[in-house]
Amino acid sequence: MKVGIVCPYSWDVPGGVQFHVRDLTEVLMARGHEVSVLAPADDDTPLPPYVVPAGRAVPVPYNGSVARVNFGPLSAARVRRWLREGEFDVLHIHEPATPSLSILACWAATGAIVATFHTANLRSRAMLAAAPFLESALEKIGARVAVSEDARRTLVEHMGGDAVLIPNGVFVDRFAAADPEPVWRGTNGTVGFIGRLDEERKGLPTLLAAMEAVVAARPGIRLLVAGRGDAEEAVDDVSPAVRDAVTFLGVVSEADKARLLRTVDVYVAPNLGGESFGIILVEAMSAGAPVLASDLDAFGRVLDGGRVGVLFPAGDPDALATSLLDLLDDEARRRKLCADGREWVRRFDWSVVAGDLIAVYETVRAGAGAVGEADVRPWRDRLRR
Amino acid sequence: MTSPNISVVVVVAAVLAGVMVLGWYLTFSATRLDRLHARLEGARSALDAQLVRRASVALQIAGSGRLDPATSLLLADAAHEAREVDGSDQTSREVTESNLTGALQAAFAEPSVAGDLRQDPVGRELLHELSAAGLRVQLARRFLNDVVRAARVVRRKRVVRYLRLAGHAEWPATFEMSDTPPDTVAGAAFI
Numbered sequence: 001m002k003v004g005i006v007c008p009y010s011w012d013v014p015g016g017v018q019f020h021v022r023d024l025t026e027v028l029m030a031r032g033h034e035v036s037v038l039a040p041a042d043d044d045t046p047l048p049p050y051v052v053p054a055g056r057a058v059p060v061p062y063n064g065s066v067a068r069v070n071f072g073p074l075s076a077a078r079v080r081r082w083l084r085e086g087e088f089d090v091l092h093i094h095e096p097a098t099p100s101l102s103i104l105a106c107w108a109a110t111g112a113i114v115a116t117f118h119t120a121n122l123r124s125r126a127m128l129a130a131a132p133f134l135e136s137a138l139e140k141i142g143a144r145v146a147v148s149e150d151a152r153r154t155l156v157e158h159m160g161g162d163a164v165l166i167p168n169g170v171f172v173d174r175f176a177a178a179d180p181e182p183v184w185r186g187t188n189g190t191v192g193f194i195g196r197l198d199e200e201r202k203g204l205p206t207l208l209a210a211m212e213a214v215v216a217a218r219p220g221i222r223l224l225v226a227g228r229g230d231a232e233e234a235v236d237d238v239s240p241a242v243r244d245a246v247t248f249l250g251v252v253s254e255a256d257k258a259r260l261l262r263t264v265d266v267y268v269a270p271n272l273g274g275e276s277f278g279i280i281l282v283e284a285m286s287a288g289a290p291v292l293a294s295d296l297d298a299f300g301r302v303l304d305g306g307r308v309g310v311l312f313p314a315g316d317p318d319a320l321a322t323s324l325l326d327l328l329d330d331e332a333r334r335r336k337l338c339a340d341g342r343e344w345v346r347r348f349d350w351s352v353v354a355g356d357l358i359a360v361y362e363t364v365r366a367g368a369g370a371v372g373e374a375d376v377r378p379w380r381d382r383l384r385r
Numbered sequence: 386m387t388s389p390n391i392s393v394v395v396v397v398a399a400v401l402a403g404v405m406v407l408g409w410y411l412t413f414s415a416t417r418l419d420r421l422h423a424r425l426e427g428a429r430s431a432l433d434a435q436l437v438r439r440a441s442v443a444l445q446i447a448g449s450g451r452l453d454p455a456t457s458l459l460l461a462d463a464a465h466e467a468r469e470v471d472g473s474d475q476t477s478r479e480v481t482e483s484n485l486t487g488a489l490q491a492a493f494a495e496p497s498v499a500g501d502l503r504q505d506p507v508g509r510e511l512l513h514e515l516s517a518a519g520l521r522v523q524l525a526r527r528f529l530n531d532v533v534r535a536a537r538v539v540r541r542k543r544v545v546r547y548l549r550l551a552g553h554a555e556w557p558a559t560f561e562m563s564d565t566p567p568d569t570v571a572g573a574a575f576i
Contacts, residue, residue, distance in 0.1 A: 060491045061484035062462055071455030072495045099459035107454045134461075137454050 001361060003028060004088035004371065006079075007039040008100035010057035010068040011047060016279065017094055017118050020147075020168055025050055027169070027354040038082050038101055040070040054078045054101055062099060069100035079104045080373060088371040090114060090361045096138060107137040111371040112364045114357075115141040117163065120150035120276035120298070140374075142364040145357070148277040150298050164360065168279045169353035172345055175286035178258035184247065185263060186222025189328045192264035192289065194257065194280055195271070197229025197248075203270030203294065204234060209317035210270075210324065211242045217325055221245055224260055226252040261287035265334065266327050269293035272315050278302045281309065282348045285341030290334045292323055308341045414542070415550045421536040422554055428529035432560060433472065435525045436482055439518035440467040443485060446511050451502055456492045463488035475558060483563045489519075493567035500569075512570060519566035526560055533557040 007021040018039075025035045029050065037050050040057035047053060054075055057068035079101060083091075089112065093102040096115045106113065115138075144163035146152035152163050184190065191214075195202035204225070211223060223246045225234075231248035252260060261267060267284035269291065275298045282302060284291050293299040294314035303309035310327060312319045327334060346352065446452065447461035463485040470481045493499050502508035536557045545551055 058491060058494075060459055061487050062459060069455070069459075071453065071459055072492070073453060073497050073501075074495060075455065076453040097458070099455045099457075099462065101455070103454045103458055134454050134458055 001358075001365075002034045002087060002089045003036075003361065004083070004086045004091045004105075005035060005037045006091070006093040006102050006105045007037060008069060008093075008095050008098040008102040009040065011039040011041040011051060011053075012045050013057075013068060016168070020116075020118070021094060022048075023169055023171065023350060024354065024357070027350045028358075031354065031358075033358075036082070036086050036088075038079065038105070040068065040101060052082055054082070057100075060099075067098070067100075069098060071099055071104070075101060076104050076108065080108050083109055083371065083373055086371075090365055091371045092116070092357075092361070093141075095119065096141065097134075103134065103137060106140055108374055109371050110140065110369075110374045112361070112368040113141050113371070114143045114145065114360055114364055116145040116147060116166075117151050117155045118147050118168075118276060120148070120154045120274075142368050143360050145360060148298055149301055151276045166353060166356045166360070167348050168277055168282075169350040170279060170282045170286055170345065170348050172282075172286040172349040175258045175261060175283055176288065176342070178255070178262045178287060180262040181259045182263075184222070184224055184249075184260065186220055186245070188218050188220030189266075190222045190224065190264045191324065191328075192224045192226075192260055192267045192284075193270070194226045194252075194260070195269075196227050197225070197231065197234040199229075201272045201274045202227075203272050203315075206270040206272070206294075206315055206317050206320060207268055208235065208238045208242060208246075210320035211245065212239060213318070213321040214324055215241050215245050218328065221328075222247060224249060224264060226250070226257065226260055257283070258287060261289050264289050266324060267291050268320070268324065269299060270314075270320060271296060271299070275299065282345050285309070285345045286348075288338045288342060290327060290337040291341065292320070292327060294320075304344060308337060308344045310337070411544065411548065411550070414539070414544055418536075418539050418545060418550055421532065421539055422551075424532045425529075425536055425557055428525070428532045429560075432522070432525040432529050435518060435521040436467065436478075439515070439522050440464045440485060442511060442514045442518050443489060444468070446502075446515060449508070449511060451508050451511075452492065452498065456498070459488050460492050475560070479560065479562045486563045486565065489515075489570070490565070490567045493569045496569050498569070499567075516566060516570045519564070519570065523564045523566075526562070526564055530559040533559045 005021055005025060007018060009015055009017055011018060021037060025037055028035050035050055036052055038052050038054050040055065041047055041053040042056045043053055045053065054070050055078060057070055059066045059068050091105065091109050091112065092114045093105050094116050095118055096102045096106050144155065145166050146155055146163040147168050149165065152165055155163050193204060193207055197204055214221060225246055226249040228251050235243045235246060261284050267289040269281055271294050273296060275296055278299050281291050281293060281299060285308065291303060291309035293303060293309055293311055295311040296314055300306065300311060303311065310323055312323045443460055443464035447457045447464060466481045467485045470478050472478060499512060502512045539545060540551055
């Protein structure tokens, strides 16, 4: 199959959607499909051979923060050229409700179109109502995929209809095969956290507050923290004892992330909200790390309601400390969680996820022709008609 | 024995005159302040009207189908936010209106966007409205900030502060936002 994939966010900025597109592309290519990815990127950015740059992303205020996206007539022209030259069987666009390449591709194409919705924070219905023009573009989507129950619910609430649920993929075996790093280990147990240090909803302050009690009860415990942000600022308000127990690893590579997850005795996800899926939990379980996570809806689903991981009330450092100490003391329970988790995450392995997506591609192809160019001549030509 | 009576009369007359002058001054200050506060209200509602108008035109342009859908979505989002923001929370309004300015600048950065819109009467009308609203936002904001400055000068006067002539009226705040219209749209009002 010739598959065209559209990524709305700048390729050189790391992010969940970008990683998903990259991994999916590599899996599809390994299975013998021909894939081309269109993504915002400068012409001189070093890119994998399958990525076609759509030009420099422009930072604009969107959705309460600054998004780096592509829009405007020049980007639209590049999208059309890519569609024309690609002669795709299926077009797979990601995050189509973003003001970027995805919606442009949706607008400019006809035929077999699949769209994946990643976020659980879609903009309001009022906004979509304000631009009925957009809806006509989104109506062309032949199959809608949501990566999580939360993303699906948001999509249904805002746009009606339904979506199939296909989770984000993880290379389970890569995490399982990584080597632990003994240097990172504490003398009395090791706990891990991965996420932005300066984003409160990722929950690092909750974890650091809980660590006061944990360090007091288990001297020699080590907390490994990986992620972007100012380490000094993160430990500004914590006691010296906790500060000494924390090792900041900064931004880690994919390989080091796997090694970190292989090293820890417990992986903690203290997020306060705003999570659509929780891929890091799947990665931790793939590496065999028992997971202790806040009881967000999304996390509860990834942990099978608490069967393959432990849940604690979100934002409650005391509950977190108690659960963490219990788990560290109970090796049999950790071993059970590790074994159950490894079995459970098979469903998130790319081999399964890619198989599901290919089934979606084939179904959509059966009901629609190959991808072509839509009639998006300027309005004045249409008026004349 | 008339001299003490005369001096009493003089003193009483002087005190009376003083009280009258003071009374006149207080009335004058209070009236002046009142007038400034009224002007402040007027200038604020004038700016509000122009901001609402600008957001409405932006929303119309976004929904007109004359821009590409990515740009439409961007513009619709910013305009919608600007219309929905709680007007009594000035800081968040300043942010959302500045964001709309940023979105307009991004949407019209490419000269061909405005050029295409000018090709038909409806598009021309929308563009004209946008540039008119953009210009009037700039004017209204400057007029408001002028009155704010004038009101602050009066409010800082001792007599106003000590006698609380301003009552419970809030300390006048300027409206700070980025309001530069896109180059390709600015000035179209005068075409």
